[in-house]
Amino acid sequence: MKAAVLKSFGSPLAIEDVPDPVLGTGEVIVDVVATRVLSYSKEVFSGERKYALDLPAVPGAGGVGRVRAIGPDSTKLSVGDWVLCDPTVRSRDDAIAPDIHLQGVSSRGEGGMRLQKYFHDGSFAQRMRVPTENVTRLGEISEEEATQWCALGTLLVPYGGFLAAKLQPGETVLVSGATGNFGSAAVAVALAMGAACVVAPGRNEKMLAELVRRHGARVRPVKLTGNENDDRELMKRAAAGPIDCAFDIMPPSVSTTVVRAAIMTVRSNGRIVLMGGVNMQGGPGLELPYNWIMRECITIHGVWMYPPDAAVRLIALVRAGLLRLDHFETTSFDLDHANEAVDYAAANAGAFNMTVIKP
Structure with missing residues (x-):
């Protein structure tokens, strides 16, 4: 599959073919349709923000896509479902104080870095592997609407x-x-x-x-x-x-x-x-x-990020008409122009702006 790879801080993203993600138990493979570009991505990729990101890596904080494959512990998801991928990956062996890794962005502490070794790559790719609990169904949307639904990551x-x-x-x-x-x-x-x-x-x-x-x-x-x-x-x-x-x-x-x-x-x-x-x-x-x-x-x-059930609750606010996604004005790039997307996001980082890559 094609992906944008950050090989070293300060270097441009390399657009190249990488191995497809391999499904394991407790995981989902998602075909990425749209993923937002964080406004400060350029600062992360340059090394200015000194984020704990183990390189080389495919960056990208979550996104919207369609389920490609599910593991044996999935009972509600189906292949083809439209889903939101949450980048907030939590360790599963401590419900009170889990270690956290922001997939494709950064990690917190030694435990977060261990998570990053496994859930290593983010959404600047045609496909990504995420923990099952990090996938939330959106219901029926069109491919055009997927771009707008990326705003959930900011909200x-x-x-x-x-x-x-x-x-x-x-x-x-x-x-x-x-x-x-x-x-x-x-x-x-x-x-x-x-x-x-x-x-x-x-x-x-x-x-x-x-x-x-x-x-x-x-x-x-x-x-x-x-x-x-x-x-x-x-x-x-x-x-x-x-x-x-x-x-x-x-x-x-x-x-x-x-x-x-x-x-x-x-x-x-x-x-x-x-x-x-x-x-x-x-x-x-x-x-x-x-x-x-x-x-x-x-x-x-x-507060760092949000609780695991936040995506379900927020989607309900959108579906009820209480929260509008059309406040965000989106500009889209294809994966081949990921570096241009990063530059554009940095130059247009203000309110209501959203830059999106569509792999």
């Missing part, structure tokens, strides 16, 4: 954060990083889950206005000034009432003062979700006042 990330914080209908949410790719997805997910109001701070006034245009008056935009205390007060005043949950998904390049200004807007007994990149590439960590956390009874959730 699942903030959805996992809001599930951890137990977001309730009618609550007020603040999304720190709302004008970015994952942040704008977080705005859409919070509204789909029933948030009464989403405070959306940012410096890009055009994109803030676009959030309001797409989602309506439940989005409350805030133009940031760069002054931590002033910005905190502006965000509080923009909310319809006390802010119940503050969600951060800022990239590594953002100052910790910007993040702190946003997340310290939460009310007493409020919740904070941290899913961003603060301190990922060195520099100061996020400093929060101990007394404020303690006296205000603040709950802080550090």
Whole structure:
């Protein structure tokens, strides 16, 4: 089969023939129809992000495709089913604290690296092998629709954060990083889950206005000034009432003062979700006042990805019409032009943009 292979950090992807994946028990082979290109893929492939990726490897974070082969432990899947492939591979021998490997992207710790040795290759290929539990049926879709359904991979990330914080209908949410790719997805997910109001701070006034245009008056935009205390007060005043949950998904390049200004807007007994990149590439960590956390009874959730059943729940929100995939504007490339797709994704990394490879 044809695949895009990253042979060394800093080198272009090599488009070449590689062996077909071999099916084992507890696994599924999927014909990849469409896979999104992460906006920061270029930083990963160059080595800038220093991700734990054992090379050479076929990169690519999950995707949408059709089942080609199933193992003996599959009882619901059938060959030909349209499915979403979740890249979050978990070890099966510790249900409480599993090791995690993001297939085709990176790993966490020694256990994650051991997982990567087996579930090594990602979705920049005509076929991929994934654990059975990482395949979720989508129902009937067309090949053209497969591109749009790739947006689930982006939407699942903030959805996992809001599930951890137990977001309730009618609550007020603040999304720190709302004008970015994952942040704008977080705005859409919070509204789909029933948030009464989403405070959306940012410096890009055009994109803030676009959030309001797409989602309506439940989005409350805030133009940031760069002054931590002033910005905190502006965000509080923009909310319809006390802010119940503050969600951060800022990239590594953002100052910790910007993040702190946003997340310290939460009310007493409020919740904070941290899913961003603060301190990922060195520099100061996020400093929060101990007394404020303690006296205000603040709950802080550090969240990496999402629980195993999140895809089923999110698909149900889409099927119910509560979450729209057409907010994403997609640009597609074939596998032979994977390097161009990576460059395009990096140059068009903003809100509502999605770059897709169709192997």
